[in-house]
Amino acid sequence: MTRQLTPDTFDKIRPYHDDEVPGVLDRLAHDREFLDAITRYRLPRLSRHAPWLARRLAGFGLQRQMRGIASVGDFQDHIAHYMRRMLANTTDAFEVAGLEALDPQRAYLFIGNHRDIALDPAFVNYALYQAGRSTVRIAIGDNLLQKPFVTDLMRLNKSFIVPRSARGKRAMLAAYQTLSNYIRHSISVDNQPVWLAQREGRAKNGIDRSDAAIIKMLTMARRQEDKNADFAEAIRELRLVPVSISYEYDPCDLQKARELHAVHTAGRYEKVEFEDIRSIVAGITGYKGRIKLTFGTPLESEFASPDAVAAEIDRQVLSGYRLFPSHQMALEASGLAPDLVDLSEVTDADRRRFDERLAGVPDELRDWWLAQYANPVLNRAGRANSND
Template sequence: MSKFDAIRPYYDAEVNQAIQSGINHPILKAMMQFTFPDVEDEVWKTQLRKTHSIRDFQCNFIYEAIQKVLQKSSDGLSTSGFEKLEPNTSYLFISNHRDIILDTSLLNIALFDHGLVMTASAIGDNLVKKDFLKSLSRLNRNFLVQRGLPPRELLQSSQLMSEYMEQLLLRENRSVWIAQREGRTKDGNDATHSGVLKMLAMAAGDRSAIDYFKEIKIVPVSISYEYDPTDALKMPQLMAEANNEIYKKTSNEDFNNILGGILGQKKHIHIHVGDVLNTELETIKLENSNTNKQIQALTQAIDDSILKSYKLWPTNFIAYDLLNATDRFADNYTEQEKSLFERRLEMRIDGKNEQMKESFLAMYANPVVNKLKYYDKL
């Protein structure tokens, strides 16, 4: 047994058997009927039975499913920065995180369309507790982040994951996607948690952390949705946190968030990939000899890249103006766009709850606030 067996995706040799085992599962059937609505079930089942690699499964089925999601629930995906990346080269993509499934799926569509190496992607094991969902995630080249462990086991799990990512990046030439923090950003304030970088550094071995970070080629990724399809679903947790209450998820909450993200209206979506953080790491190494300070500086460098390149939409400017009772950014949206957003606000939350209304608006406005820290004019 490989020491990574508990967390890794399937090997290609395991793919066909996994597909055969789940081919009649209702979730797979629903996914295929959504993706190929005019195709008889036996046709896609026959094609699935001929699938023997993760790449074939992703290119022939997942790619088509995500294209259908974009067609049905968005006004399209735009990208920038991908032309700077080299083909046949692995990168560690550290991304802001808004949607459980789509963030990494859309990045992989963009990588595929640009002829670049697609990613193995981190996913919390809390999201794939059901056997079929775990199998589906492994078929889509996800590896598991083990959640809710006691401190000693968490340390061991972090060590294992860091070693696995090093193997993917440096030995298998496989790109990796990981979120900048545990869990999705709920309030629109994208911020990298230093713990993510400390976990990565555990695989440095005899190398300094900075030298290792240079070797694995860190690329910050910024993804933005004009409408967050799960904006209303994020409200209960935001309300609990605002009132210093402990938030407990309902039993089907994660699954509802997954469905909401896939099927909910998103309007426009943009992904920007930043530059490889090479010169930044050189500067950090020269200016800081202390590893903790180096990691703090790298955390800031990732944040700077993500926040500066975050694509702002009319919804962000509208929310900022509504929240601050101003028309500062009125040139960035139309009256029709404003009335549509206000209608969404009315439909999705309790308008009598001022705290909830403010939290909803702040979710969309905070990216504007963050970008104003870098630019005088937007």
């Protein structure tokens, strides 16, 4: 039986509409926690000694910056300014490949590898924005939406909510059915592109592998409509396009190494409060070196199963992944596969930069830090062993 979709079916998970933007911005300008978060980074001394004054100044500044923003498009124009400044200050190059081969009039479901909480989809969006194309609706887990102001900011930027905190099989099934319907509706009805990670959570160990369960979720809406629906056709209608992003350096590499080490030695890792938000800030402000973003080709073959789709996504992600000197030098330093090391593009400047970063890594985290950069080389050769 076809599920009846009403105008409010997706209200709890969808991005904000244009007519909601002014009200949300006004709410943010008076949100005490949001203003405190701003002042801690922009006015740290004043926020400690006169928090009320710092908060008031931040509110005035925010209202001034947001003046004239009346739609999601206006908000993203504003973000583009900060993206350009971030690229200039924290990267050496940003290269995009493959986008020119995709129809600018069609919406695609971009499914990519996942290294940075916020920047992976942000760079996809920036590439689309620069090319004059529609930006993506971004899938974001509700575990990241720890504060109302974070939810507001994400939904202003065309994010929709993935229900990771639903409890019980029935609630989880209903939540994922709604999510599947929303993604399908975005592509097939609204003709709006979507970005989704190939797996839940970042690949902290540098091994990019798709989760077939995500593919099953994506086809739930079609199966709900027609239990005899052809699987390959359900995949084709979503216009899946694998996307590969490669960072020469990850601003969160040390934190990821610390987490991997803790899981290996203690069996678990406990995040501190707002750690994900701090990771977002670190990713935005930290040095990234060169970045390569590669758009693959739509999945239009006769795929027989979710595993087959996941395998094709992996193939395209790995083939489009740029291996930088940092990856080769990490593999060399690890000693894991000398036969795969290629130092032909490594310059003296590359070596100095790598050695300086490695020197700042505590001895107990060294192997975990190196693995993040070495594993993409091993993974492409089919030799990576997951330790995430």
